[in-house]
Amino acid sequence: MLNINNLHVKLQEEDKAILKGVDLTVEDGQVHAIMGPNGSGKSTLSYVLAGRDGYEVTEGSAELDGVDLLALDPEERAAAGLFLAFQYPVEIPGVGNMTFLRTAVNAQRKARGEEEMSSTDFLKTIRAKAKSLQIDAEMLKRPVNVGFSGGEKKRNEILQMAMLEPKMCILDETDSGLDVDAMKLVAEGVNALRSAGRSFLVITHYQRLLDHIRPDVVHIMADGRIVKTGGPDLALEVETSGYVGMVEEVA
């Protein structure tokens, strides 16, 4: 599904290297977790994959099912099946949540040469999916993320993911700012989307999200590289002994 090869990235404006050779392969249907201390480059990796401005790839590649992601505009990456659940979802005053989602769904369909979703189908689908995430009709009518609580914003991200049905989902610290109940709700939303044709890359600081979204593979990232890879137990190890030991081990 996702193939990242020796990816080197620096900040465009500061000439500062952030990613220093990331190698990562996520197979179809797998859930991978990336953990790591602050400043290790986890969020940068997610932004670079989604196509945010301000980063320069100096070396390496990233492919989604053989398609060179780095050559595509952000909207083309989305249409190719990539989705990033933002750590800090952006508030967009004046743009209704529903309008936004419908525009996005149909833009992706159009880009893929598929027929647009009728408004009846769209309404039916979004209502059902919103309900399972406990997102009420009022939230759908409001401007995108404006006045949403932290938990509502994250649930809204998962709703977008559910509507857009991407094949590669990156969750950037989706657990941050969530209480236990909200985290469970978000995790259930994610788990409901797990399927053989869909993979996940879950970026998190803490092991607790991984209690709810069980990963197949866990990576530890430090100083712009993946420094350790293992099974779900690796996350537990982080929880008990912290990153210090692991990062030093390989340094």
Add this chain to the structure above:
Amino acid sequence: MALAAAKQEATATRLEALSLPEGATWAKAARQDALGRVRAMGLPTRRDEYWKYTNPATLVQAEAPAACLFDADESPIFGQIDRLRIVFVDGVFDAYASDDLALAGVTIERLAEAGATDIHWARDIYGAFEARGQTPVARPFAALNTAFASDGLLIRASGKAAMPVSVEYLHRSETSDAILHHVIRVEEGAELTLLENGPAAARFNKVMEVDVADGASFHHVRAQGRDHERRAATHVFARLGAESTFKSFTLTVNGVLTRNEVVVELTGDNAVAHVAGAAVGDGDFHHDDTVFVTHDAVACESRQVFKKVLRNGATGVFQGKILVKKDAQKTDGYQISQSLMLDDNAQFLAKPELEIYADDVACSHGSTSGAIDEDALFYLRSRGVPEGQAQDLLVLAFLAEAIDEIDDPAISADILSRLDGWLQRHHS
């Protein structure tokens, strides 16, 4: 004070090219008074403080500069709305294209035909509101209009108008110079919606005096668009009675020179006045909103919401004032002017002013200019919305606060589709 020689000469040259219209003898005195005001004030130059940001030269010169006709196959705005349609072509009434001037609850006459009698209800308003509006700031083009308006509508609503009155200003001659003057009176408890649209003329001078009586309600939505080279100086002078409502929204797309002045006087307690505008322009677009709201009664509310989207060297101007007189306690005044610059070449000049003499009021004002929010743009694109479409969504979101001032959803949908069309044509 004697006028500077150059100003005097320019004014004289312009006045020589015009002659006082015949007809409507009841308006004769008002026209002559107005002519006196023009002579005393002189037509403006760039050196006048009130014209600092907008060069009035092409509005002053004797001949109207030519303006090409824009040929679009888009369906006319407000076409789907049930309305009484009145058409002026280059400022000349088109009886053939217009509906009969008959509407339940409303009487409509033309200024040019409104009788040779000396008595007419419009007599107390024609030129009178304009004259009041000359203090404290001179508005010479409005006085010029009162003196020389060739035609216009005299509309008096005595009940709830069955449908909006819609005035279309078509532009067919590349050198037309039109002067129209409307007088509107909405009687106690009556309701009227007025729609206006069209490029009007190569050069258009329009005045509208509106008397909104106690408990009456007046809605005004206009769309100025198309023919880019056209020039316009328009004035609205409104006076509001107690518990009355006045709402005016203007969409401006294109236009090398548009100056829209709105002068509102809240004279009865609990009156509400909302004045809003959305303007989008490209290149040598120059758009000026100049608004003066006077609170002269207790517990009135006024809102000014002006938004401009500018690109490619376009200029937006906002001069807005809220004047709260000594006895206008409990005033609720709000004013916002904002511009969205789609590139580094656009220019936005804003002069927001508050002048408050009462001590128990709530007035706020703000003015900003900024670029498209890059984070929002990326967020939309990351969901698959192509860049151009994402930008359009953000532009419409920026304009939303102004468009929300339109009460009728069918009318605002029409305005939105007009904006959408412009955005489609002006993608980078």
